[in-house]
Amino acid sequence: MYMLSSHVYQLMTTIGYRRHLLRQGGWVVALIMFLSLFETAISQNQSSDPEATQVLQLHYQDGHVVVDNGIFQLILSNPEGFVTGVRYNGIENVLDYTGNEHDRGYWDLVWNFPGKKIKKSKGTLDRIEATKMEVITQNDDKIELSFSRTWNASLTTALPVNIDKRFVMLPNSSGFYSYAIFERLKGWPAVELDNIRLVFKLNQDKFHYMAISDERQRYMPLPEDRIPPRGKSLDYPEAVQLLDPIEPELKGEVDDKYEYSMESKDIKVHGWISTNDSVGFWQITPSNEFRSAGPLKQFLGSHVGPTNLAVFHSTHYVGAELIMSFEEGEAWKKVFGPVFIYLNSFPKGVDPLLLWNQAKNQTKIEEEKWPYKFTASTDFPSSDQRGSVTGRLLVRDRYISSEDIPANGSYVGLAAPGDVGSWQREYKSYQFWSKADEKGYFSINNVRTGRYNLYAFVPGFIGDYHNATVFDISPGTNISLGDLVYEPPRDGVTLWEIGVPDRTAAEFYIPDPNPTFTNKLYLNRSDKYRQYGLWERYAELYPDKDMVYNVDVDDYSKNWFYMQVTRKQPNGGYNGTTWEIKFKLDDKMKNFTGNFKLRIALATSNVAEMQVRVNDVSVKNPPLFTTGEIGKDNTIARHGIHGLYWLYSVDVPGASLRHGNNSIYLTQPLAKSPFQGLMYDYIRLEFPDSISHLT
Numbered sequence: 001m002y003m004l005s006s007h008v009y010q011l012m013t014t015i016g017y018r019r020h021l022l023r024q025g026g027w028v029v030a031l032i033m034f035l036s037l038f039e040t041a042i043s044q045n046q047s048s049d050p051e052a053t054q055v056l057q058l059h060y061q062d063g064h065v066v067v068d069n070g071i072f073q074l075i076l077s078n079p080e081g082f083v084t085g086v087r088y089n090g091i092e093n094v095l096d097y098t099g100n101e102h103d104r105g106y107w108d109l110v111w112n113f114p115g116k117k118i119k120k121s122k123g124t125l126d127r128i129e130a131t132k133m134e135v136i137t138q139n140d141d142k143i144e145l146s147f148s149r150t151w152n153a154s155l156t157t158a159l160p161v162n163i164d165k166r167f168v169m170l171p172n173s174s175g176f177y178s179y180a181i182f183e184r185l186k187g188w189p190a191v192e193l194d195n196i197r198l199v200f201k202l203n204q205d206k207f208h209y210m211a212i213s214d215e216r217q218r219y220m221p222l223p224e225d226r227i228p229p230r231g232k233s234l235d236y237p238e239a240v241q242l243l244d245p246i247e248p249e250l251k252g253e254v255d256d257k258y259e260y261s262m263e264s265k266d267i268k269v270h271g272w273i274s275t276n277d278s279v280g281f282w283q284i285t286p287s288n289e290f291r292s293a294g295p296l297k298q299f300l301g302s303h304v305g306p307t308n309l310a311v312f313h314s315t316h317y318v319g320a321e322l323i324m325s326f327e328e329g330e331a332w333k334k335v336f337g338p339v340f341i342y343l344n345s346f347p348k349g350v351d352p353l354l355l356w357n358q359a360k361n362q363t364k365i366e367e368e369k370w371p372y373k374f375t376a377s378t379d380f381p382s383s384d385q386r387g388s389v390t391g392r393l394l395v396r397d398r399y400i401s402s403e404d405i406p407a408n409g410s411y412v413g414l415a416a417p418g419d420v421g422s423w424q425r426e427y428k429s430y431q432f433w434s435k436a437d438e439k440g441y442f443s444i445n446n447v448r449t450g451r452y453n454l455y456a457f458v459p460g461f462i463g464d465y466h467n468a469t470v471f472d473i474s475p476g477t478n479i480s481l482g483d484l485v486y487e488p489p490r491d492g493v494t495l496w497e498i499g500v501p502d503r504t505a506a507e508f509y510i511p512d513p514n515p516t517f518t519n520k521l522y523l524n525r526s527d528k529y530r531q532y533g534l535w536e537r538y539a540e541l542y543p544d545k546d547m548v549y550n551v552d553v554d555d556y557s558k559n560w561f562y563m564q565v566t567r568k569q570p571n572g573g574y575n576g577t578t579w580e581i582k583f584k585l586d587d588k589m590k591n592f593t594g595n596f597k598l599r600i601a602l603a604t605s606n607v608a609e610m611q612v613r614v615n616d617v618s619v620k621n622p623p624l625f626t627t628g629e630i631g632k633d634n635t636i637a638r639h640g641i642h643g644l645y646w647l648y649s650v651d652v653p654g655a656s657l658r659h660g661n662n663s664i665y666l667t668q669p670l671a672k673s674p675f676q677g678l679m680y681d682y683i684r685l686e687f688p689d690s691i692s693h694l695t
Helices: 006-012 015-048 352-369 534-541
Strands: 057-061 064-068 072-077 083-088 105-112 124-126 132-138 143-149 162-169 175-184 191-201 209-211 217-219 231-233 240-242 269-274 279-284 307-313 324-326 332-345 387-395 411-415 432-435 441-447 450-457 465-473 478-486 494-499 548-550 577-585 595-608 611-614 630-632 646-653 660-668 677-686
Touching: 064 143, 072 162, 083 105, 083 332, 175 191, 191 279, 191 332, 209 352, 269 307, 269 352, 279 307, 279 352, 307 332, 332 352, 387 411, 387 465, 411 441, 411 465, 432 441, 450 478, 465 478, 494 577, 595 660, 660 677
Parallel strands: 387 478, 548 577
Antiparallel strands: 057 064, 064 072, 072 083, 105 124, 105 191, 132 143, 143 162, 162 175, 175 332, 191 307, 191 324, 209 217, 209 269, 231 240, 269 279, 279 332, 387 441, 411 432, 411 450, 450 465, 494 677, 577 660, 595 630, 595 646, 595 677, 611 660
8 A cells, every 4th residue: 555645645635725626626536636646646655566666777978977876867967977868757958058168067166376366356256166086885775976186286276175975875875976075174274165065957947937035936037038138137137127028028027137146045956947848956955054244144045047056155135244255274074965966757647846845854854864874985974973953032122021021933053263253254164043932941952062152132121141161072972052142232221113123124124126026936025125225215205315313202113224235325325324212211310320321233234334423413523432433234226135244233322312302313425325324123222231220
């Protein structure tokens, strides 16, 4: 008797979907679909019969190796290790068959020698062409292939890093795994790495529908739609308006790959569907332990091409601070991956968009199997070679509660030893994060051996928790930390506050886009900040004067523009902007002494400066506080809602305030580009502690 796989059973038993079928076509359509799914389930579960198990095969063909498990064939160039073909479900090649075969599936990186970077160039693009192919394992349980290259010291222009690309195929598996081992030995030259990726360019004739989340799915433009005269570049090359696309319904839309970026914690599965063939191509990432800069770091995934990316390291939404820099003689080793490239299909007559649901269910299966046991490299440890850390995080803020507050929804993680918040700039080691439950309990599992600090951030509270204790994780280590207490920055009772401390600017006023430049996917949605050109809306909404916000009457969701940007001038130049926050001090505050405390949390900064003045807007006088020039996140141009997090605490002398009306001025003076500016996360003014009895 055959058992239905979990994802098929879930589809068949979804009441809402059955009702949808009945509305669309009645019992006949529903019955046909269920029988088709049953047939699919049977074919997928025949592997439980040993006699039906497909035999793994490895063939050598004219400069290529072909790995075959009876479900699909993986073709790789030998010895370079490029994925030149994937045969599946009657499709000769799901990858792009035009052009150079080395431009279909590949690992690549961008690198520089320190100080050698060419102006206007990101560095040297390296397609990681291997020089040696080796069969690591070939048996009935798996085939694992290695494509490696070793640094040659005699080649002065070569990247001083050894790289071993691995590909793994298992029997009865509708997909393959890939990971790479990067290693530098002691004594090697200094070098900088900018970007590390695994890239797949899919068959343009087949794959037109992209899915990266439940809410972010659509039919995408074709590559030729972006090329003049069909497309017109806008303020930067990545953003293109579709003037005469092949599909007329896309006319006028803006396409930009950065509109589809995602936070690391959310990049679990994304890919493409060939609706005519009912075939899906997906990249599944069961863990983000190997990605740089923690759970909130934003990466590219899928975009027009059709292109599917696994990005392991990039500087996007952070800037030069995240260039992976190695000093002369510095040794290093890191494993990126494995990721699972998953292919699925449905019989004709079944809605092909449901392949997304099946891919999500396969993602859960891969997460349950993590860390994988089948990898041959000892550099990828199995579960019994890892450790865990558990505990409970509480928040202590006596100005809010007399009791410690469970850190519900907080992110708690292990990263390399460092300073408060250093995890968001860390890239050489591994990071392990867990989301605390409603009582503040967390469990960080499958931690690689190494030395770590514990970090956390809590929605609703400013700042970062940092436990400076160095935790040595060894195989089998299980550390229970008990109750930990985070005391966020606080000197007194809140006089007023603007926003929500969640490390984003999403709660503030986000305007609708210019109707001429829209992406229909993001119309009338909470994530409409992904629309192109919103930086220009500020001057349209405030044509003569900058924003003024009154804490007593204004609503930050309606009256606080979500980014402080430059103002374009008629002559083509730009000016800085100054925002005013108005508030009152009543009779109770006549005789106060000491300093007020102004807390300002920034969600991003791009080549910007924040100056703070109190009751004196004149730029002739020095500001009370300035950050100086900070940040190169480029979040504004890349349609983000946050980049790096910055927190500042400013002493505001009581003598500078007065009874009655007061103003705090926030000036961003740097103005050479429309993309310079700030996004605020949260602002709060606190009473001096000497009068904290006032509530």
